[in-house]
Amino acid sequence: MNDGEISIEGGGSTVTQESEHEGVILNPHAQVCLQQLLRIWLGFERDLSKVPLLRRIDLGTYTVEDHQIFLRNIRQQVIEGSRWITRTASSFDRDHSEIRSTIISHAVDEHRDYEMLEKDYVASGGQLEDILNMERNIGSEALHGFLMHRSSRPNPIDLLGAMWIIEGLGEKMANSWAERIQELTGLSEDSTRFMTYHGENDSDHMQRFYATLNSVCVNEKAIKSIVKTSKVVARLYRLQLEEIEYDIQ
């Protein structure tokens, strides 16, 4: 009988039987991985509220200038994004051809996204050459460096953890930020197209993500590497957003 004390057994996450939801069945390792990824995402999302620029969205003081600075600073990462994704695809061997196909089609979907972002910038009142001439900020350097490093390794399944964060953020921009930014700044939809675009086909993306997670996350080692990469990407992504303040100064 439990004596009323807090019982902490093992410390590992609960592994239950295979779960099924809308056709997705995750193996027990993938379930535990998803539990941990959810926590990483929720912590990341919460800590975004501490980033000064994003806090202004929460508090209702975000300005047109903030929006321009924001777009100027994330463009580099969006351009580089297609590079690490295609590199990831090419690092998978023939035993992982299914994942390779999934990633290639994802890369095709997104590799010209930065052009949309540039148009948003101009629609927000910015000069095209200013955004074109923008260098990677310190956080973008770190994030890009890490992603290129990981994606160059053979069969880099851990990058699922990176996609989890970056895709999640795309969805958050679409569902939580785009409309609010328009409301606060008086800017039109033309200025937030990059953000809203990422909210489309969410549920398809999730199903594809679950399927891939289920196929590659089949042991403790896989859980660990996916979770670790997800944590690093979450931290470096936040660093990139924090560094936006230095552009402002």
Added chain:
Amino acid sequence: MTVYITSTGSFLPGPAISVDQVENILGAVHGKPSSLRVQIQKANKIETRHYAIDEQQKTTHSNTEMATNAAEQCLDRGFVHRDKVSMLAVASTQGDLPAPGMASMVQAELELPEVEILTTHGICSSSIMALKAAWNSLRLEEHEAALVVSSELASRLLKKQRYEAATTSTFAAKRIDFSTEFLRWMLSDGAGALLLQNKPAPKGFSLRIDWIRGFSHAHALPTCMSVGSAGRPEDPRTWQDYDTYAEAEQDGALLLRQDVRLLDNLMRMGVDGYLRLVEEGVSKPSEVDHFLCHYSSHHFRNKILEMLDTAGVGIPEEKWWTNLYSRGNTGSASLFIMLDEFLRTEEVTVKEGDRVLCFVPESGRFNTTYLQLTVVSE
């Protein structure tokens, strides 16, 4: 030392008030019916609730009286002489007096001699803070029996006169001010009480307290629900910084506010805390028989619940139970009122050995609290 909830009590003032009658009690501001009432009531799905004010907005029961009534019922149902109760912990968002603490006032009404008292201050989770402190006191064997009471009298903050007096506030300036009206159609009054003992009751079910945990996220997230500021980001003043209280009231610094846009964070942090407890092995989803949640499932974005299911840690809808829809959202008192009815309702079959997971999130500045109880009999 194992600790048990051996008796419960609750008090809901006046008759059950239906959705359509709510504005008759709180009053139409400047005689004009609210344009947001129906929309907000539809969203929260609360069908009936209770108020400790009448149709003239006169207080019918003080907060102290409600707390005392719930405590008396709890003691009357208990199997322990009240002299044995040596600790009294009382939680409320706002007692009748800003000072002293509400526990002093409730102690006086209950005429409990020389007890150790504790008043916890906060919003919805303040009752769980009080419960945890009392639980720990018993675990440390400093007391054999403790009474934990939580009571809320929100309607005094929500009556029309408060809004009519706020002439220079955001409420007066905007055609629609969601942040000041949201809670007006959400919260209501009531009190609940729990008796804690170091042994189960000799008859009937007791609830063994397995664990109580809380995680606050104020370090990262802005204030979401509050009283005391005018709700303008550029104005750092709080109510006591105005020259007079009258000015603070005019400016809307005494209105209850909820930044609805931030509310999603509460569900997210709620899920995060739950996953943390699962990860630590404290909570085992497959062993949960009943889930009592201060928020109803429809407030959670379905997507998060779906993800929990996919991750194998969802709690099936049939295990959720709440009396929020019939008793109203009584803030910190909600869970105690819920537990009181849970043990008596015929809607759920409760049997020995059942695990009851409870979740009380507080939107104030995002404090999420959890506890697990096990149904036992001597």
